[in-house]
Amino acid sequence: MIKRHRIQFPKDELTNINQDEAYFYLQGSGSDRKIRFHDYDEIYQIQGLYEQIFYDRLKCTSPTKVATILESAVKQSQDSFSELRVLDLGAGNGMVGEELKKHGISRLVGVDIISEAYEATIRDRPGVYDAYYVEDFTKLGPERRDELIAWQFDCMVTVAALGFGDIPTKAFVEAFNLIKNGGWVAFNIKDTFFDISDESGFSTMIRELIFAKHVDIYCIERYRHRLSIEGKPLFYFAIAGRKNSDFPV
Ligand SMILES: C[S@@+](CC[C@H](N)C(=O)[O-])C[C@H]1O[C@@H](n2cnc3c(N)ncnc32)[C@H](O)[C@@H]1O
The missing domain is CATH 3.40.50.150 (Vaccinia Virus protein VP39)
Structure with a gap:
């Protein structure tokens, strides 16, 4: 079974963010890691992360x-x-x-x-x-x-x-x-x-x-x-x- 990741979207500073500047935090055992939506290289390396963000959370169709x-x-x-x-x-x-x-x-x-x-x-x-x-x-x-x-x-x-x-x-x-x-x-x-x-x-x-x-x-x-x-x-x-x-x- 693919592991669920702990992800958090930024709560503040949202209003001025363009679609291509959006990011999230991947919460780990140490500090949170900031990853931009466009950092596909980083996202794809973590199994299930792309699916969890774009499909489960953001309901991409x-x-x-x-x-x-x-x-x-x-x-x-x-x-x-x-x-x-x-x-x-x-x-x-x-x-x-x-x-x-x-x-x-x-x-x-x-x-x-x-x-x-x-x-x-x-x-x-x-x-x-x-x-x-x-x-x-x-x-x-x-x-x-x-x-x-x-x-x-x-x-x-x-x-x-x-x-x-x-x-x-x-x-x-x-x-x-x-x-x-x-x-x-x-x-x-x-x-x-x-x-x-x-x-x-x-x-x-x-x-x-x-x-x-x-x-x-x-x-x-x-x-x-x-x-x-x-x-x-x-x-x-x-x-x-x-x-x-x-x-x-
Ligand atoms: C949002 S993802 C979409 C992936 C897939 N089509 C989907 O719908 O799940 C955008 C993809 O475009 C790729 N991409 C960006 N620039 C590209 C280019 N110049 N040539 C080929 N692929 C590119 C990225 O690496 C990334 O995998």
């Missing part, structure tokens, strides 16, 4: 939501959902892969930038992915790109990994362009990323992706991604669509 919306999108076509060859970008410790497996997908490849994510996947969810690459997609070399092309991906998913200093646009575009035309794309993104006033690179890229018709949207849903540490709902969009063409690099 995104792997299920994105898998469900992808399935609904593919069912609007003649394609077979279970036969998709899926690239999971920002795969972390494999929770999205596990969810897609539950939905019947059998061909899955994970990618993450940190080795701790791979090690946690092997430790906690062995066998979920057919292959798992520890790779920085902003610096993909030609050999590794050829190796990835050989998987003939016709689907890409990325969950809880876009914006907020996680996956940069260049890495997203690299992965998107590995998917064959007519393939499927599913991801989630914070609702404010669609505001016209949001001029972060990600917003512009996602809008361009949709409005320049690199993707035809099949399903889009606003939903509660998770709670913030103050217990407030954080709303995201889950989006699934069909790729028409590569995004210009």
Whole structure:
């Protein structure tokens, strides 16, 4: 049985904390250890900690939501959902892969930038992915790109990994362009990323992706991604669509 961890969210100073600056304390026998939500390397090394914070405490629903919306999108076509060859970008410790497996997908490849994510996947969810690459997609070399092309991906998913200093646009575009035309794309993104006033690179890229018709949207849903540490709902969009063409690099 996986050990429960003693975690505490900060009580004061909450009001000015941005989503990407959030942190918690891991209480141990000695002093409390402060860990930021973005310190994935530290979190993944402690078995069950990621699940306890984001899923048990903060009620994250995104792997299920994105898998469900992808399935609904593919069912609007003649394609077979279970036969998709899926690239999971920002795969972390494999929770999205596990969810897609539950939905019947059998061909899955994970990618993450940190080795701790791979090690946690092997430790906690062995066998979920057919292959798992520890790779920085902003610096993909030609050999590794050829190796990835050989998987003939016709689907890409990325969950809880876009914006907020996680996956940069260049890495997203690299992965998107590995998917064959007519393939499927599913991801989630914070609702404010669609505001016209949001001029972060990600917003512009996602809008361009949709409005320049690199993707035809099949399903889009606003939903509660998770709670913030103050217990407030954080709303995201889950989006699934069909790729028409590569995004210009
Ligand atoms: C919040 S976690 C989400 C993990 C998983 N998708 C899930 O939903 O449980 C974000 C993940 O994105 C990964 N990540 C951040 N930047 C990345 C990059 N440039 N390329 C690949 N993965 C990246 C992090 O290492 C982390 O594992």
